[in-house]
Amino acid sequence: MFLLAKLYPHFEHTETENYKGTFLNRKAKEQLVEAFYKDKRKVPLCIDHKDVGKYGFVKPENDVGRVCDLFIDKDSELIMKCELSKNHPSYKEVNNAMFTKRQKWGVSVFITHPLDQDGNVKSNHLIHVALTPNPAFGEYNTYITNWGLGEDDLNHAIVEKYGVANLFLRGPLKEKLEGMHIIYFDSFLLLYIHCRWYLFF
Numbered sequence: 518m519f520l521l522a523k524l525y526p527h528f529e530h531t532e533t534e535n536y537k538g539t540f541l542n543r544k545a546k547e548q549l550v551e552a553f554y555k556d557k558r559k560v561p562l563c564i565d566h567k568d569v570g571k572y573g574f575v576k577p578e579n580d581v582g583r584v585c586d587l588f589i590d591k592d593s594e595l596i597m598k599c600e601l602s603k604n605h606p607s608y609k610e611v612n613n614a615m616f617t618k619r620q621k622w623g624v625s626v627f628i629t630h631p632l633d634q635d636g637n638v639k640s641n642h643l644i645h646v647a648l649t650p651n652p653a654f655g656e657y658n659t660y661i662t663n664w665g666l667g668e669d670d671l672n673h674a675i676v677e678k679y680g681v682a683n684l685f686l687r688g689p690l691k692e693k694l695e696g697m698h699i700i701y702f703d704s705f706l707l708l709y710i711h712c713r714w715y716l717f718f
Contacts, residue, residue: 518601518608519585519671520664522624524646525595526657537637539630543593545641547685549628550587550595553643554688560584562599564607565649581607584646585668588675589685596679597624598671598690599646611648615661623652623660672697 531542541549552558562582582605586598601608614620625647633639652659663674672690676697686694 518603518612518664518666519668520599520601520648520661521671521674522597522599522661523594523654523657523659524587524597524624524626526654526659527593539638541595541628541641543589545638546589546593546595549641549643550589550685550687553584553587558643560643561645562601563645563647564610565647565651581605581648584643586688586690587643588687588690590679591683596675597646598668598675599624600668601648614650615664620650621660622648622650623655625649625651625653625659 525541525546527543528540530536531538531540531545536542553560560583561580562584563579564581582599582601584597584599588596590596601611611622615622627644627647629642629644630638631640631642663671663678665671665674672693676694681694681697684694
């Protein structure tokens with residue numbers, strides 16, 4: 518199952534010149550997306566940060582899926598597409614919770630922030646993402662918004678929900694969505710021409 522959710526909201530105060538906290542600003546999110554594709558990082562998906570023995574560590578048996586793609590929307594919010602493995606026992610747990618019990622599930626994220634010698638954040642590393650009914654940024658609606666059995670279903674949902682022009686995209690996702698956008702535009706143009714032709718005659 519493929520899922521789409523807001524991973525990290527935008528906080529206006531992070532864009533101020535003197536901000537030195539660990540919340541991610543727009544630039545930090547762009548660097549996170551760039552690094553995800555450039556370094557081909559494998560970010561594990563777990564349930565509720567279950568049995569995380571130490572910061573950033575997810576035991577193999579609790580690795581229930583993977584983060585597939587990251588992008589930033591026009592509001593500077595970080596969006597994630599992930600895959601929950603249907604072969605993992607937790608697949609049934611999440612599926613039953615979301616669709617039978619109608620529970621709202623969202624995502625929480627673990628990011629490390631190494632500091633330089635002056636105490637400033639020098640980089641940010643996305644370590645793992647957790648599916649949970651109690652997401653850390655739940656008040657900012659970091660809940661799952663779309664799901665589908667195939668990855669293409671989610672890619673179509675992204676194009677319909679966000680468009681393409683105003684997104685910060687990198688890697689294979691950029692090529693896929695831009696290709697879909699062209700197909701959508703061509704189909705719309707053909708429909709428009711057909712309607713004009715029909716009305717004319």
